[in-house]
Amino acid sequence: MADRIASSVTAGSVLVEVAEGDITDQQGFDAVVNAANAQLLPGGGVAGALHRAAGPGLAEEGRALAPIRPGECVITGGHRLANPWVIHCLGPVYRMDEPAEQLLASCYRKALELAERRGLTSVAFPAISTGVFGYPMEEAAAVALRTVLEVAPRLEKVRRVRFVLMGSRALQVHTRALERLAGGGGGGQGRP
Ligand code: AR6
Numbered sequence: 001m002a003d004r005i006a007s008s009v010t011a012g013s014v015l016v017e018v019a020e021g022d023i024t025d026q027q028g029f030d031a032v033v034n035a036a037n038a039q040l041l042p043g044g045g046v047a048g049a050l051h052r053a054a055g056p057g058l059a060e061e062g063r064a065l066a067p068i069r070p071g072e073c074v075i076t077g078g079h080r081l082a083n084p085w086v087i088h089c090l091g092p093v094y095r096m097d098e099p100a101e102q103l104l105a106s107c108y109r110k111a112l113e114l115a116e117r118r119g120l121t122s123v124a125f126p127a128i129s130t131g132v133f134g135y136p137m138e139e140a141a142a143v144a145l146r147t148v149l150e151v152a153p154r155l156e157k158v159r160r161v162r163f164v165l166m167g168s169r170a171l172q173v174h175t176r177a178l179e180r181l182a183g184g185g186g187g188g189q190g191r192p
Helices: 046-052 057-063 099-118 137-154 167-181
Strands: 004-011 014-020 031-035 073-077 085-089 120-125 160-165
Touching: 004 137, 004 167, 014 137, 014 167, 031 046, 046 057, 057 073, 073 099, 085 099, 099 120, 099 137, 137 160, 137 167, 160 167
Parallel strands: 014 160, 031 085, 031 120, 120 160
Antiparallel strands: 004 014, 073 085
């Protein structure tokens, strides 16, 4: 099913979109981001869904790269996904991995830097840490979107970043955060 894009802004040369959808169903994106566990194993939520869709090769490839620490990212192939690449990020467990905000911001920054180094042009993120890891959605959305908008103007290869949210509440929270950060200019309006 096609994503419902609720809001978008342009930061530098990067189109940043907020959409409701499924991270395992992101045709046309070079990379999808996994809300991973340290061992890069299937688990639940996003990780479970991505591993199911990608097949066992994803965990096999991840074995050599694990473990990773909170705030870190690694990249593997997409295996049976429509996307050639998966960037695995370990978000902070809320109230356990500190400083949580810096660690969460680091996931988004490092994922985009990794994509840039690999010459990827489009990356789709889920809302890292907001499920099993318990990060409150409003706080996480503000950190995630602020970080992407800060990093975007430095990117030369990445041209499109999508936040893929599950459910209308997550979509609404991220839409509001994007519009607030972009100075109220949603709906494709340019950001100064
Ligand atoms: N597409 C988009 N968003 C999704 C999907 C999906 N298919 N499935 C869930 N979400 P989580 P975390 C949303 O728990 O908090 C795993 O067990 C979900 O509603 O996947 O970083 C791993 O193995 C939530 O808002 O990631 C780790 O141990 C958000 O994605 C641990 O959970 C993130 O939820 C990672 O926890």
